[in-house]
Amino acid sequence: MYKKNRTHLKINTAISVLHMQGESASATDDLKSRFTAADRQLPIDERRKSETLALLCRETQSRANRPVQNKRLLLRNLLRYTDRSLPGIHILCCTALPLLLLYAGNRDFFGENDAAVMVFLSMVFPCFLTFFSYFELRQLCLTGIAELGKTCFFHAGQLAALTMAFSGILNLMAVSAGIFLAGLQWKIRLLQLCLYVLVPFIFMQCLCLGCMLTETGRRHPWLNAALGLTLPLCLSSLSQSQTAYTEAALLVWAAALFTGILILAAEIRIFFIKLEKGDILCTE
Amino acid sequence: MHRVELADLNKTFKNKAAVKDVTVCLEHGVYGLLGENGAGKTTLMRMFCGILEPTSGSILCDGMPIRQMGGDYHMLLGYLPQEFGYYKDFTALRFLNYMAALKALPEEYARNRIEELLELVGLQADRKNKLKTFSGGMIRRIGIAQALLNDPEILVLDEPTSGLDPGERVRFRNIISSLGKNRIVLLSTHIVSDVEYIADNILLMKDGRLIYAGDASRMLAEAEGCVWKCLVPEPEVPALEQQYMISNLRPHASQVELRVISRIKPAPNAEPAEAALEDAYLYLLNKMAEV
Numbered sequence: 218m219y220k221k222n223r224t225h226l227k228i229n230t231a232i233s234v235l236h237m238q239g240e241s242a243s244a245t246d247d248l249k250s251r252f253t254a255a256d257r258q259l260p261i262d263e264r265r266k267s268e269t270l271a272l273l274c275r276e277t278q279s280r281a282n283r284p285v286q287n288k289r290l291l292l293r294n295l296l297r298y299t300d301r302s303l304p305g306i307h308i309l310c311c312t313a314l315p316l317l318l319l320y321a322g323n324r325d326f327f328g329e330n331d332a333a334v335m336v337f338l339s340m341v342f343p344c345f346l347t348f349f350s351y352f353e354l355r356q357l358c359l360t361g362i363a364e365l366g367k368t369c370f371f372h373a374g375q376l377a378a379l380t381m382a383f384s385g386i387l388n389l390m391a392v393s394a395g396i397f398l399a400g401l402q403w404k405i406r407l408l409q410l411c412l413y414v415l416v417p418f419i420f421m422q423c424l425c426l427g428c429m430l431t432e433t434g435r436r437h438p439w440l441n442a443a444l445g446l447t448l449p450l451c452l453s454s455l456s457q458s459q460t461a462y463t464e465a466a467l468l469v470w471a472a473a474l475f476t477g478i479l480i481l482a483a484e485i486r487i488f489f490i491k492l493e494k495g496d497i498l499c500t501e
Numbered sequence: 502m503h504r505v506e507l508a509d510l511n512k513t514f515k516n517k518a519a520v521k522d523v524t525v526c527l528e529h530g531v532y533g534l535l536g537e538n539g540a541g542k543t544t545l546m547r548m549f550c551g552i553l554e555p556t557s558g559s560i561l562c563d564g565m566p567i568r569q570m571g572g573d574y575h576m577l578l579g580y581l582p583q584e585f586g587y588y589k590d591f592t593a594l595r596f597l598n599y600m601a602a603l604k605a606l607p608e609e610y611a612r613n614r615i616e617e618l619l620e621l622v623g624l625q626a627d628r629k630n631k632l633k634t635f636s637g638g639m640i641r642r643i644g645i646a647q648a649l650l651n652d653p654e655i656l657v658l659d660e661p662t663s664g665l666d667p668g669e670r671v672r673f674r675n676i677i678s679s680l681g682k683n684r685i686v687l688l689s690t691h692i693v694s695d696v697e698y699i700a701d702n703i704l705l706m707k708d709g710r711l712i713y714a715g716d717a718s719r720m721l722a723e724a725e726g727c728v729w730k731c732l733v734p735e736p737e738v739p740a741l742e743q744q745y746m747i748s749n750l751r752p753h754a755s756q757v758e759l760r761v762i763s764r765i766k767p768a769p770n771a772e773p774a775e776a777a778l779e780d781a782y783l784y785l786l787n788k789m790a791e792v
C-alpha cells in the first residue's frame with residue numbers, strides 16, 4: 218500500500234512538474250510520436266508472430282481442462298461420485314446407538330443393575346463404531362484407490378483427512394449423544410460419564426490407527442478386530458472391581474484420557490508422514 | 502512440452518535396494534521400460550509419479566523438484582498402476598466420473614471426455630455395467646481410460662498391455678504412438694514386442710540399475726554379431742542350454758533349431774543371424790550378469 222502510494226506520488230509530481238513548465242500537452246505528444254516512430258522501426262517477424270499466436274491458442278485450449286477453481290464445486294463433485302455404502306452403514310449405526318440407549322432406558326431393561334449395565338454398554342458401543350472408521354480408512358488406503366488418487370488433484374492425504382474427519386465427527390456425535398442420554402436417564406454426573414466413555418473410545422482409535430501403521434496390521438485386518446474385542450473384556454473385568462468407578466479413581470481416568478489423546482495425536486502425525494512418503498500405499 | 506530429470510535416484514525398502522543410482526532425463530516421446538520381474542520398474546515409476554518418496558536422489562520437472570510442485574505436477578500426470586484399485590460396485594461410468602472429480606476436471610469437459618475415452622477403449626456398450634463383472638482386459642482398458650482423462654502431458658503406464666488380447670494390444674499400441682508425439686509417455690512391460698514398434702527410447706533395468714538407455718537401433722547394434730542360428734541334435738540341447746543363453750528353440754525334423762546369444766560361435770555349424778530386439782534385450786541382461 219505504502220509502495221503504491223509512493224509510485225502515485227512520483228507520477229503526480231512528474232506531471233505537475235510538466236504542468237508547471239507549461240508544456241504538458243506538447244511534451245506528451247512529442248513523447249508519443251517518438252514511441253510510435255521507434256515502434257515502426259522494430260521489425261516484426263511474421264513467422265514468429267504466427268507461431269506465438271498458435272502457441273497462445275494451444276495454451277488456451279489446454280486450459281479448458283484445467284481444474285475447477287471453485288472448492289465448493291469440487292467437493293460437491295467428489296461427494297457425488299464417491300462410494301457411499303460403508304459410510305451409509307456407519308451413519309445408520311451411529312443413529313442407532315442413541316436410539317437404543319433411549320429405548321433401553323424407557324423399558325427399564327436391566328432392572329436393578331440398570332446404570333452399571335448401561336454405562337458398560339455406552340463404553341462398548343463407541344469402540345464398535347471405531348471399526349467403521351478403520352475399515353473406511355483401509356478401503357481408501359489399501360485397495361489402491363489412494364495410489365491412483367496420489368497422482369490426482371485431491372491427493373491421498375486430503376482424501377484420508379476427509380475420511381477421518383467424516384468418521385471421527387460422526388463417531389463423536391454419536392458418543393456425545395449417548396453420553397448425554399445415559400447421563401440424563403441414570404442421573405450420573407456427565408463429566409464422570411464422559412471420562413468412562415471416552416477413555417475406551419480413544420484407546421480403541423489408537424489401536425486401530427496403530428494397526429494401520431504397521432505392516433502386519435495392514436496385512437491382517439482381522440487381527441485388529443480380535444485385538445479390539447479384548448477391550449470390552451477388559452472393561453467388563455474392570456466393572457467387577459470395587460474401586461474403578463469411585464470418585465477417587467476419577468483422576469486416574471482423566472490421566473488415561475490425556476495419555477490416550479497424546480498417543481492418538483502422535484499416531485495421526487506419523488500416519489500422514491507415512492502416507493506422504495508412500496509407505497502405506499505401496500505395500501507389495 | 503516438459504522435461505523430467507531423475508538424478509541418482511535410490512529407493513531402499515527396509516534393507517532391500519529396489520532402485521539403485523538411476524539417472525536419466527526424459528523429454529517428449531515414448532519410453533519403453535524393460536526389465537525382469539523384480540527389476541524395480543514399478544518402484545521407479547511410483548517415484549516418478551511422486552507416489553513414493555525416494556530414499557535419496559532427486560526428480561526435477563522443468564528444473565523444479567516435483568515435491569515442491571505438488572498439485573501442479575499431478576495436473577500433468579496420467580498414471581496407470583500395475584494393479585489399480587477400484588470400487589467393485591461402481592459402474593464404468595461412475596468410476597470414470599469419480600476419477601474426473603479426483604482430478605478436479607470441470608463437469609462439462611469430463612462428460613465429453615469420458616464419452617470419447619469409452620469409445621477409444623471400446624467400452625461404450627459396458628458403460629453401465631459394474632466393474633466387478635468386467636474381465637481382466639476390460640479393467641485394464643478402463644484403467645487406460647482413466648489415465649487419459651485429463652489429457653496428461655506426462656503419461657506413466659505400468660504394464661498397460663498385461664491381460665489384453667492381441668487385437669486390443671495392437672489398438673493400444675496405435676493409441677500410444679499417436680500420443681507420444683508431444684508428451685512424455687513412460688510405459689513398462691516384459692514384452693519386448695510391445696515397445697519394439699512404438700518406443701523412441703528404451704530403458705532397460707536389471708536389479709534396480711538402469712543398464713541401458715537409448716534408442717532401439719543402438720540396442721540392436723550392441724547385440725550385433727552375438728546372435729547365432731544352428732541346428733543341433735536333440736540330445737545336445739541341454740548341454741548348450743547350460744552353456745549359452747538360448748533365445749528361441751524350435752523342433753525341426755529330428756533336430757532342433759536354436760537361436761543362441763553368445764559372443765563366441767556356439768557350435769561348428771552355427772551361422773550368424775540378424776539380431777532382433779528381444780535378442781538384444783537378452784544379450785544386455787546377460788552381459789550385465791557376466792560382469
Ligand SMILES: Nc1ncnc2c1ncn2[C@@H]1O[C@H](COP(=O)(O)OP(=O)(O)OP(=O)(O)O)[C@@H](O)[C@H]1O
Binds near residue numbers: 500519537539540
Ligand atoms: N512396498 C515394498 N516393500 C518392500 N519391498 C518392495 C516393495 N515394493 C517393491 N519391493 C521390492 O523391490 C523390488 C522391485 O520391485 P518392483 O515391483 O519395482 O519390480 P518390477 O520390476 O515392477 O517387477 P514386476 O515386473 O514383477 O512388476 C522387488 O524385489 C520387490 O520385492
Ligand SMILES: [Mg+2]
Binds near residue numbers: 543544583
Ligand atoms: Mg511391476
